[in-house]
Amino acid sequence: MINTVFDKTDKGREEIATRKYQLAPRLRTLLVMIDGKHTGDDLLKKVSSLGLSETSLAELADQGFIQAAVPEQAPEVVSAPLEPLVATAAASEAPLPEGQNQFQAIYHFYTQTIKSMIGLRGYALQLKVEKAGSIEEFRALRLPYLEAVLKAKGDEAARSLRQRLDQLLYLGESAPADTIPAQPAAE
Template structure:
């Protein structure tokens, strides 16, 4: 799955006026964010530490998650479906809020991220802690899932997804 980002009002202001005086590396990456390209596309286009550049733009409020796109073609040996969670479609909108209390889910998700990523997960953990509603928490969970996949592997990311991103 790929995460799709778009510029926030703050990001648009930076492009138009250079109000925030982003360093050239961040500004160049911000220009590439168009609301259509997935993070995989952007990671191929951004030189150097691309994941950190996207994370910085996200943490500083220049970009935001708009969708989680499905992979271009299904893998023939996917081992996820058997848990009765019929294939979850990639929805540009927000999925329904889970049945468990938001505070409980948020606390458990933060703990999972901190245990798995350590200091690398601090920024997204803080963002999750600040979330006071499902529309605020969900994009942070999506980003945490992606960070876990990139840094800890598919099995850890799948465990996080099963616990926090699939319908209960």
């Protein structure tokens, strides 16, 4: 189990989005970190200070919140470029992925891009995404998210992600006319 790469199940994603199953806070923290890319051992090293162990992973698996990741999908998810997402969304009138409502689409967008673009530096931002319970709360995270992407990946990536995020946040509405903040000075 330690060398297995885990991913969230639909039930796990539902718990993150809605807190429907009222998972214990420590287990929920572990569930948030499960991304389909890291082994159980990698994850447990990161949360060892919380007292979580292999038993915690087993508990999440037994309750149906996580499962072993499908190996063929992991590299595609990691290396999938974001530009095609933007082009596809811009070309269609309905930018929502099939079977998702606006809240779910925004949640998945934030979750996937925080992990792939910001990495562990985005952990605090990811926790704010997990706590968000409305579209308005997601909108409030827009600027901190874009600033974090700008700092981690630069202006071009931030502009590309801003376009897709605004499509999801403001379906049928006018998006804010603000610009991405200037690149932070090197420290």
